[in-house]
Structures are given as structure tokens and as C-alpha cells.
Amino acid sequence: MYNIFDFNMEDLRSWMKNNGESQFRANQVMNWLYKKNQWDFDCMTNIPKSLIEKLKENFYIEIPELIKSYRSKLKDTVKFLYKYRDGNVIETVVMKYKHGNSICVSTQIGCRMGCKFCASTVDGMVRNLSSGEILAQVLKSQSEIGERISNVVLMGSGEPLDNYDNVLKFLNMLNCDYSLNIGQRHITLSTCGIVPRIRQLADENLQITLAISLHSTDDVTRRKIMPIANRYSIGEIMDSCRYYIDKTGRRISFEYALVSGVNDSLQCAENLIGLLKGLLCHVNLIPVNEVRENDFRKSSLNNIKDFYDKLVDNRVEVTIRREMGSDINAACGQLRRSYIESKRYRKGVENGGDLIRCRQSKEAK
Template sequence: MYNIFDFNMEDLRNWMKNNGESQFRASQIMDWLYKNGQWNFDCMTNIPKSLVKKLKTNFYIEIPELVKSYQSKLKDTTKFLYKYRDGNIIETVVMKYKHGNSICVSTQVGCRMGCKFCASTVGGMVRNLSSGEILAQVLRSQSEIDERISNVVLMGSGEPLDNYDNVLKFLKMISCDYSLNIGQRHITLSTCGIVPKIRQLAGENLQITLAISLHSPDDINRIKIMPIANKYSIKEIIDSCRYYIDKTGRRISFEYALVRGVNDSLKCAEGLTRLLRGLLCHVNLIPVNEVKENDFKKSSLDNIKGFYNKLVENKIEVTIRREMGSDINAACGQLRRSYLESKRYRKGVENGGDLVRCGQSKKTK
């Protein structure tokens, strides 16, 4: 059986044709799934019963079950723990801004990149998520908050470019008018720097924002933070970024997690300035989220301001990321890991699970 959310319009039309059905039925089904939020074939009232039977025989609708949701004290951030049909749990974060709702989606269950400041990588990678499983995070979250999501960030658990084909299909599907119609300029993909995939992405004719997790201006320091630096040097990453910019005309964002005593000195700021000078880019400074599995500490306010001012002085475009959801472990992987370790989860597994069931969106219940 197939997850119907893994099918784009062309895929579903071809399936209809190959199974003796009118191709316009694909549009009707897509309307039910995306515009009406109906995730039950039996409730698609304009679909013939004979086709409904075929659909139920060949497809399933993979909307993840809601395990639990957590809302920050300021009510600007909500983290959802979702469970897929195979029992794997991922996390998704929705952040409310004045300009609209943004969602941070996961692209893998776990991660194998090994970045020291990230809880997602603790325990390694379990599996890739399909394009439809990534898309379903947006659908389910949109239903939970009962508001439209207008911005997407691929910055949750997993390395997007390590799941290239599924992520690419997701990016194309979510921006289609039959789907959620979220413009690609409202989508950001974050990568730790898989050089060949950055170059490949440059040729896909996308309008997304590419964000590079850099976190150090030199290889020696970066290797201590990010094992991927053993494979791809900063020079190789910057060269691939130049290629991406030349090919797409799009500005690149560099993420820089400030870790006390590791990469937050003025010397590091000066090194970053030299590295990025003349590049069409923006730097996003991130006060590091403290993870219990390592001893990394957040930079002091003075060091954060000093680092920021040094970049500004050298005419590097820079912002400091607003901290959201720190009271609900909203950093990548923290909530999933703590939940998997909890007695409640172990008890739930032993007893067959106590998870919330779902069949359709709130709007159609």
C-alpha cells in the first residue's frame, strides 16, 4: 500500500489512468485531503464507492498521531510530538509571529550528523521520512492550531540533504496550488554542509532560502563541534555556496550557534568576517540551546552583543535569533529524547500505547 501524501498530482492522475478511473478524480481527492482537511476516504462524498474501495485497498492516509503537545508560557511556541504508523516519534514546532505562523519540520527520525550541540543526533538516525510524512506534519499542525501556516523551516530533527529525494519532492509539493500553496520564498532549508548536495540543489530551480549551519570560521574549531567538518572543509562549503548564489541569485543564510568559550570570541567574529566578506549572505546568530548530553553553555549576553557588533562594524548583515520555547525544550530533538526516556513512554510501550488517535482535521470533525 502507498501513503497517498507521497503522491503528487501527476502521480495520482497516472494511478487513476492505470486503474481505469477518470483522471479528474485526482483533483477531487486532493481537494479533500488539502483544502477540506478530510483524511478518511469514506467521507469523500463525491467519490464513487467503487473508487473509494480501490483507494482503501491501495492507499493509506498517513497523518501522524498526536502524542502530546507543549505550549510555551508566552503562548508563541507550540511543540508537537507525533507518532507515525510504524511507531516512530518525531517532533514539530509551530512559532507564532506577527507576520504569520512558521513551522519547523523534521526530515528524519533522529540524525546521523553528530553535531555536538544538537539533541537530535543523540542515538543516531532511525530512518528517513518520506515526502508525505514531512508534509503531514504541516497538515496536522495546521489543524491543531486551527490557523494557516505560511512559513516552513526544515530545521527540525534530521539533515534534509541526507534525505535529498524525499525533501526535494516535499518542497515541490507543498508549494503547489492543489496542496498548501506555500510559496518557496517562504521556505528555508537548513543543512550542516553536504557539499555535493548543495551543488545539486543549486540546479533544481527552486526559490527557497538555503541556510548553512557553519558555527565556526575555521576547520579546527568546527571539527570539534560538527563531525561533518572531517569530510567537507569550510573552503569547500564556501565554494559550493558561491556556486549556489551564482546559479540561483538567492542570498544564503549562515547559522552560527554561539557556545561559551568555544566559538564566541571576537577573534572568531573577525575570522567569520574575513570568510564571508563579499558574499551575498546573512548571518543568524543563535544563543546555543544547552543539551544535557554535552557541556556546551550559552554565551554571555556581553559576548553575544560583542560578536554581533563586530559583524555589523564590518558590514556583514546579521541578526540574533529570538529565543522561543526554551521552557518547553523546543530545541531540536530535546523533547523527543526526554519523552522516549520517560517512564510514561516505557509504560505506554509495555501496555500497547496510550496515544491520541486521529482520523481527520478539526475543521471536518
């Protein structure tokens, strides 16, 4: 059986034709799924019963189950923990701004990139998410908040360019009139720097924003933070970024997580200024999220301000990312990891309890 959300309009029309049905039925089904948020074939009242049965025999509707939601005290962020039909869990974050609602989606269950500041990668990668599974995060979250989502960020668990084909199909489906009709200029894709995929994405000539997780201006330091740096140097990444800008005409955003004593000195700021000179870009400074599994610590407020001022003084476009949802573990991978650990703990307690009961029973005999 197929997840129907993995089918775009062309796919579903083709399926209808191959199964002796009128192609316009695909339009009706898509209208139920995306416009009316009806995720039960039996409730699609203008579809013939014979076709309903065919659909049920060949498709399932993969909308993840909401396990729990967490809302920040400031009410500007809500985090959802979702479970798919195979039992795997992911997290999705909705952030509320004056200009609209933004969603941060996951593209993989776990991650294999190994970035030291990210909780998503601690247990490695389980599997890729399909295009429909990513899309369903947006649909389900819209339904949960009761409001339209207008901006999408691929910055949750997983490396989007490590799941290239599914992510590309998701981007194209997200933009369609029959679907959510979210413009490409309202979509940001974040990557740790898989150079061949950046070039391939440039050739797609999409109008999305590309964000590069840079976090250092020298390869030695970057290798300590991000294992991907052992494969692609900063020079190679910068060359691929220039190629992307030349092909798309789009400004690139560089993410720079400030880690105390690692990459937050004024000399690091000077190096960053030199690296980005003449490039159509923007820098997003990020106070690093502290993860139990490493000893990275967030830069002091003074260091963050001094770093920011240095970039501004040298006419580098820069912002400091507003911290949202820190009270609900809204950083990438933290909530999923907490959930997994709690399940392991409960299982351990249950198993331990069974062992104790077994021993007590034997002693009683």
C-alpha cells in the first residue's frame, strides 16, 4: 500500500487512469485531503463507493498521531511530538510571529551527520522521512493550531540534503495550488554542507532560501564541531555557495552557533568577515543550545554582542536569532531524545520490577 500524501497530482491522476477511473477524481481526492482536511476515505462524500474501496485497498492516509504538545510560557512557540504508523517519533515546532506562523519540520528520524551541538544526532539516524510524511507535519500542525502556516523551515531533525529526492518532492508539492500553496520564497532549507547536493539543488533553480550551518571559519575547528567537515572543506562549501548564488540569484544565509571559548572571539568575527567578503549573504548568529552529551556552553551576552557589533561595523548583514521555546526543549532533537530516554527508563523499571517479583516469588517458595 502507498501513503497517498507521497503522490502528487500527476501521480494520482496517472493512478486513476491506470485503474479505470476518470482523472478528475484525483482533483476531488486532493481537495478533500488538503483543502477540507478530511483524512478518512469513507468521509469523501462525492467519491463513488467503488472508488472509495479501491483507494482503501491501495492507499493509507499517513497523518502522524499527536503524542504530546508543549507550549512555551510566552505562547510564541508550540512543539509537537508526533508518532508515525511504524512507531517512530519526530518533533515539529510552530513559531508564531507578527508576519505569520512558521513551522520547523523534520526530514529524517534522527540524523547521521554527528554535529556536536545537536541532540538529533546522538542516537544516529533511523530512516528517511518520505515526502508525504514531511508534508503531513505541516497539515497536522495547521489542524492543531487552527491557523494557516505561511513559512516553512527545514531545520528540524535530520539533514535535508541527505534525503534529497524526498525533500525535493516535498518542496514541489508544498508549492502547488492544490496543496498548501506556500510560495518558495517562504521556504528555508538548512544544510550542514553536503557540497554535491548544494550544487544539485542550485541546478533545480528553486527560489527557496538556502541556509548553511557554518559555525566556524577554519577547517580544524569545524571538524571538532561538525564531522561533515572531514569530507568537505570550508573552501569547497564556499565555492558551492557562490555557484548557488550565481544560478539562483538568491541570498544565502549562514548560521553561526556561538560556542563559548570555541568560535566566539573577535578574531573569529574578523575571519568570518573576510570569508564572506563580497558574497550575497546574511549571517544568523545563534546562541548555542546546550546538550547534555557534550560540554559546549553558550557564549556570554557580552561576547555575543561584541561579535555582532564587529560584523555590523564591517557591513555584514547579521541578526541574532531570537530564542524561542527554550522552556519546552524546542531546540532540534531535544524533545524526541527526552521521550526516547523516558521510554527506555520506563522499560528498564518494568523489566527490573519483573526481575524483583520473580526473585521474591522464588524466595517465597
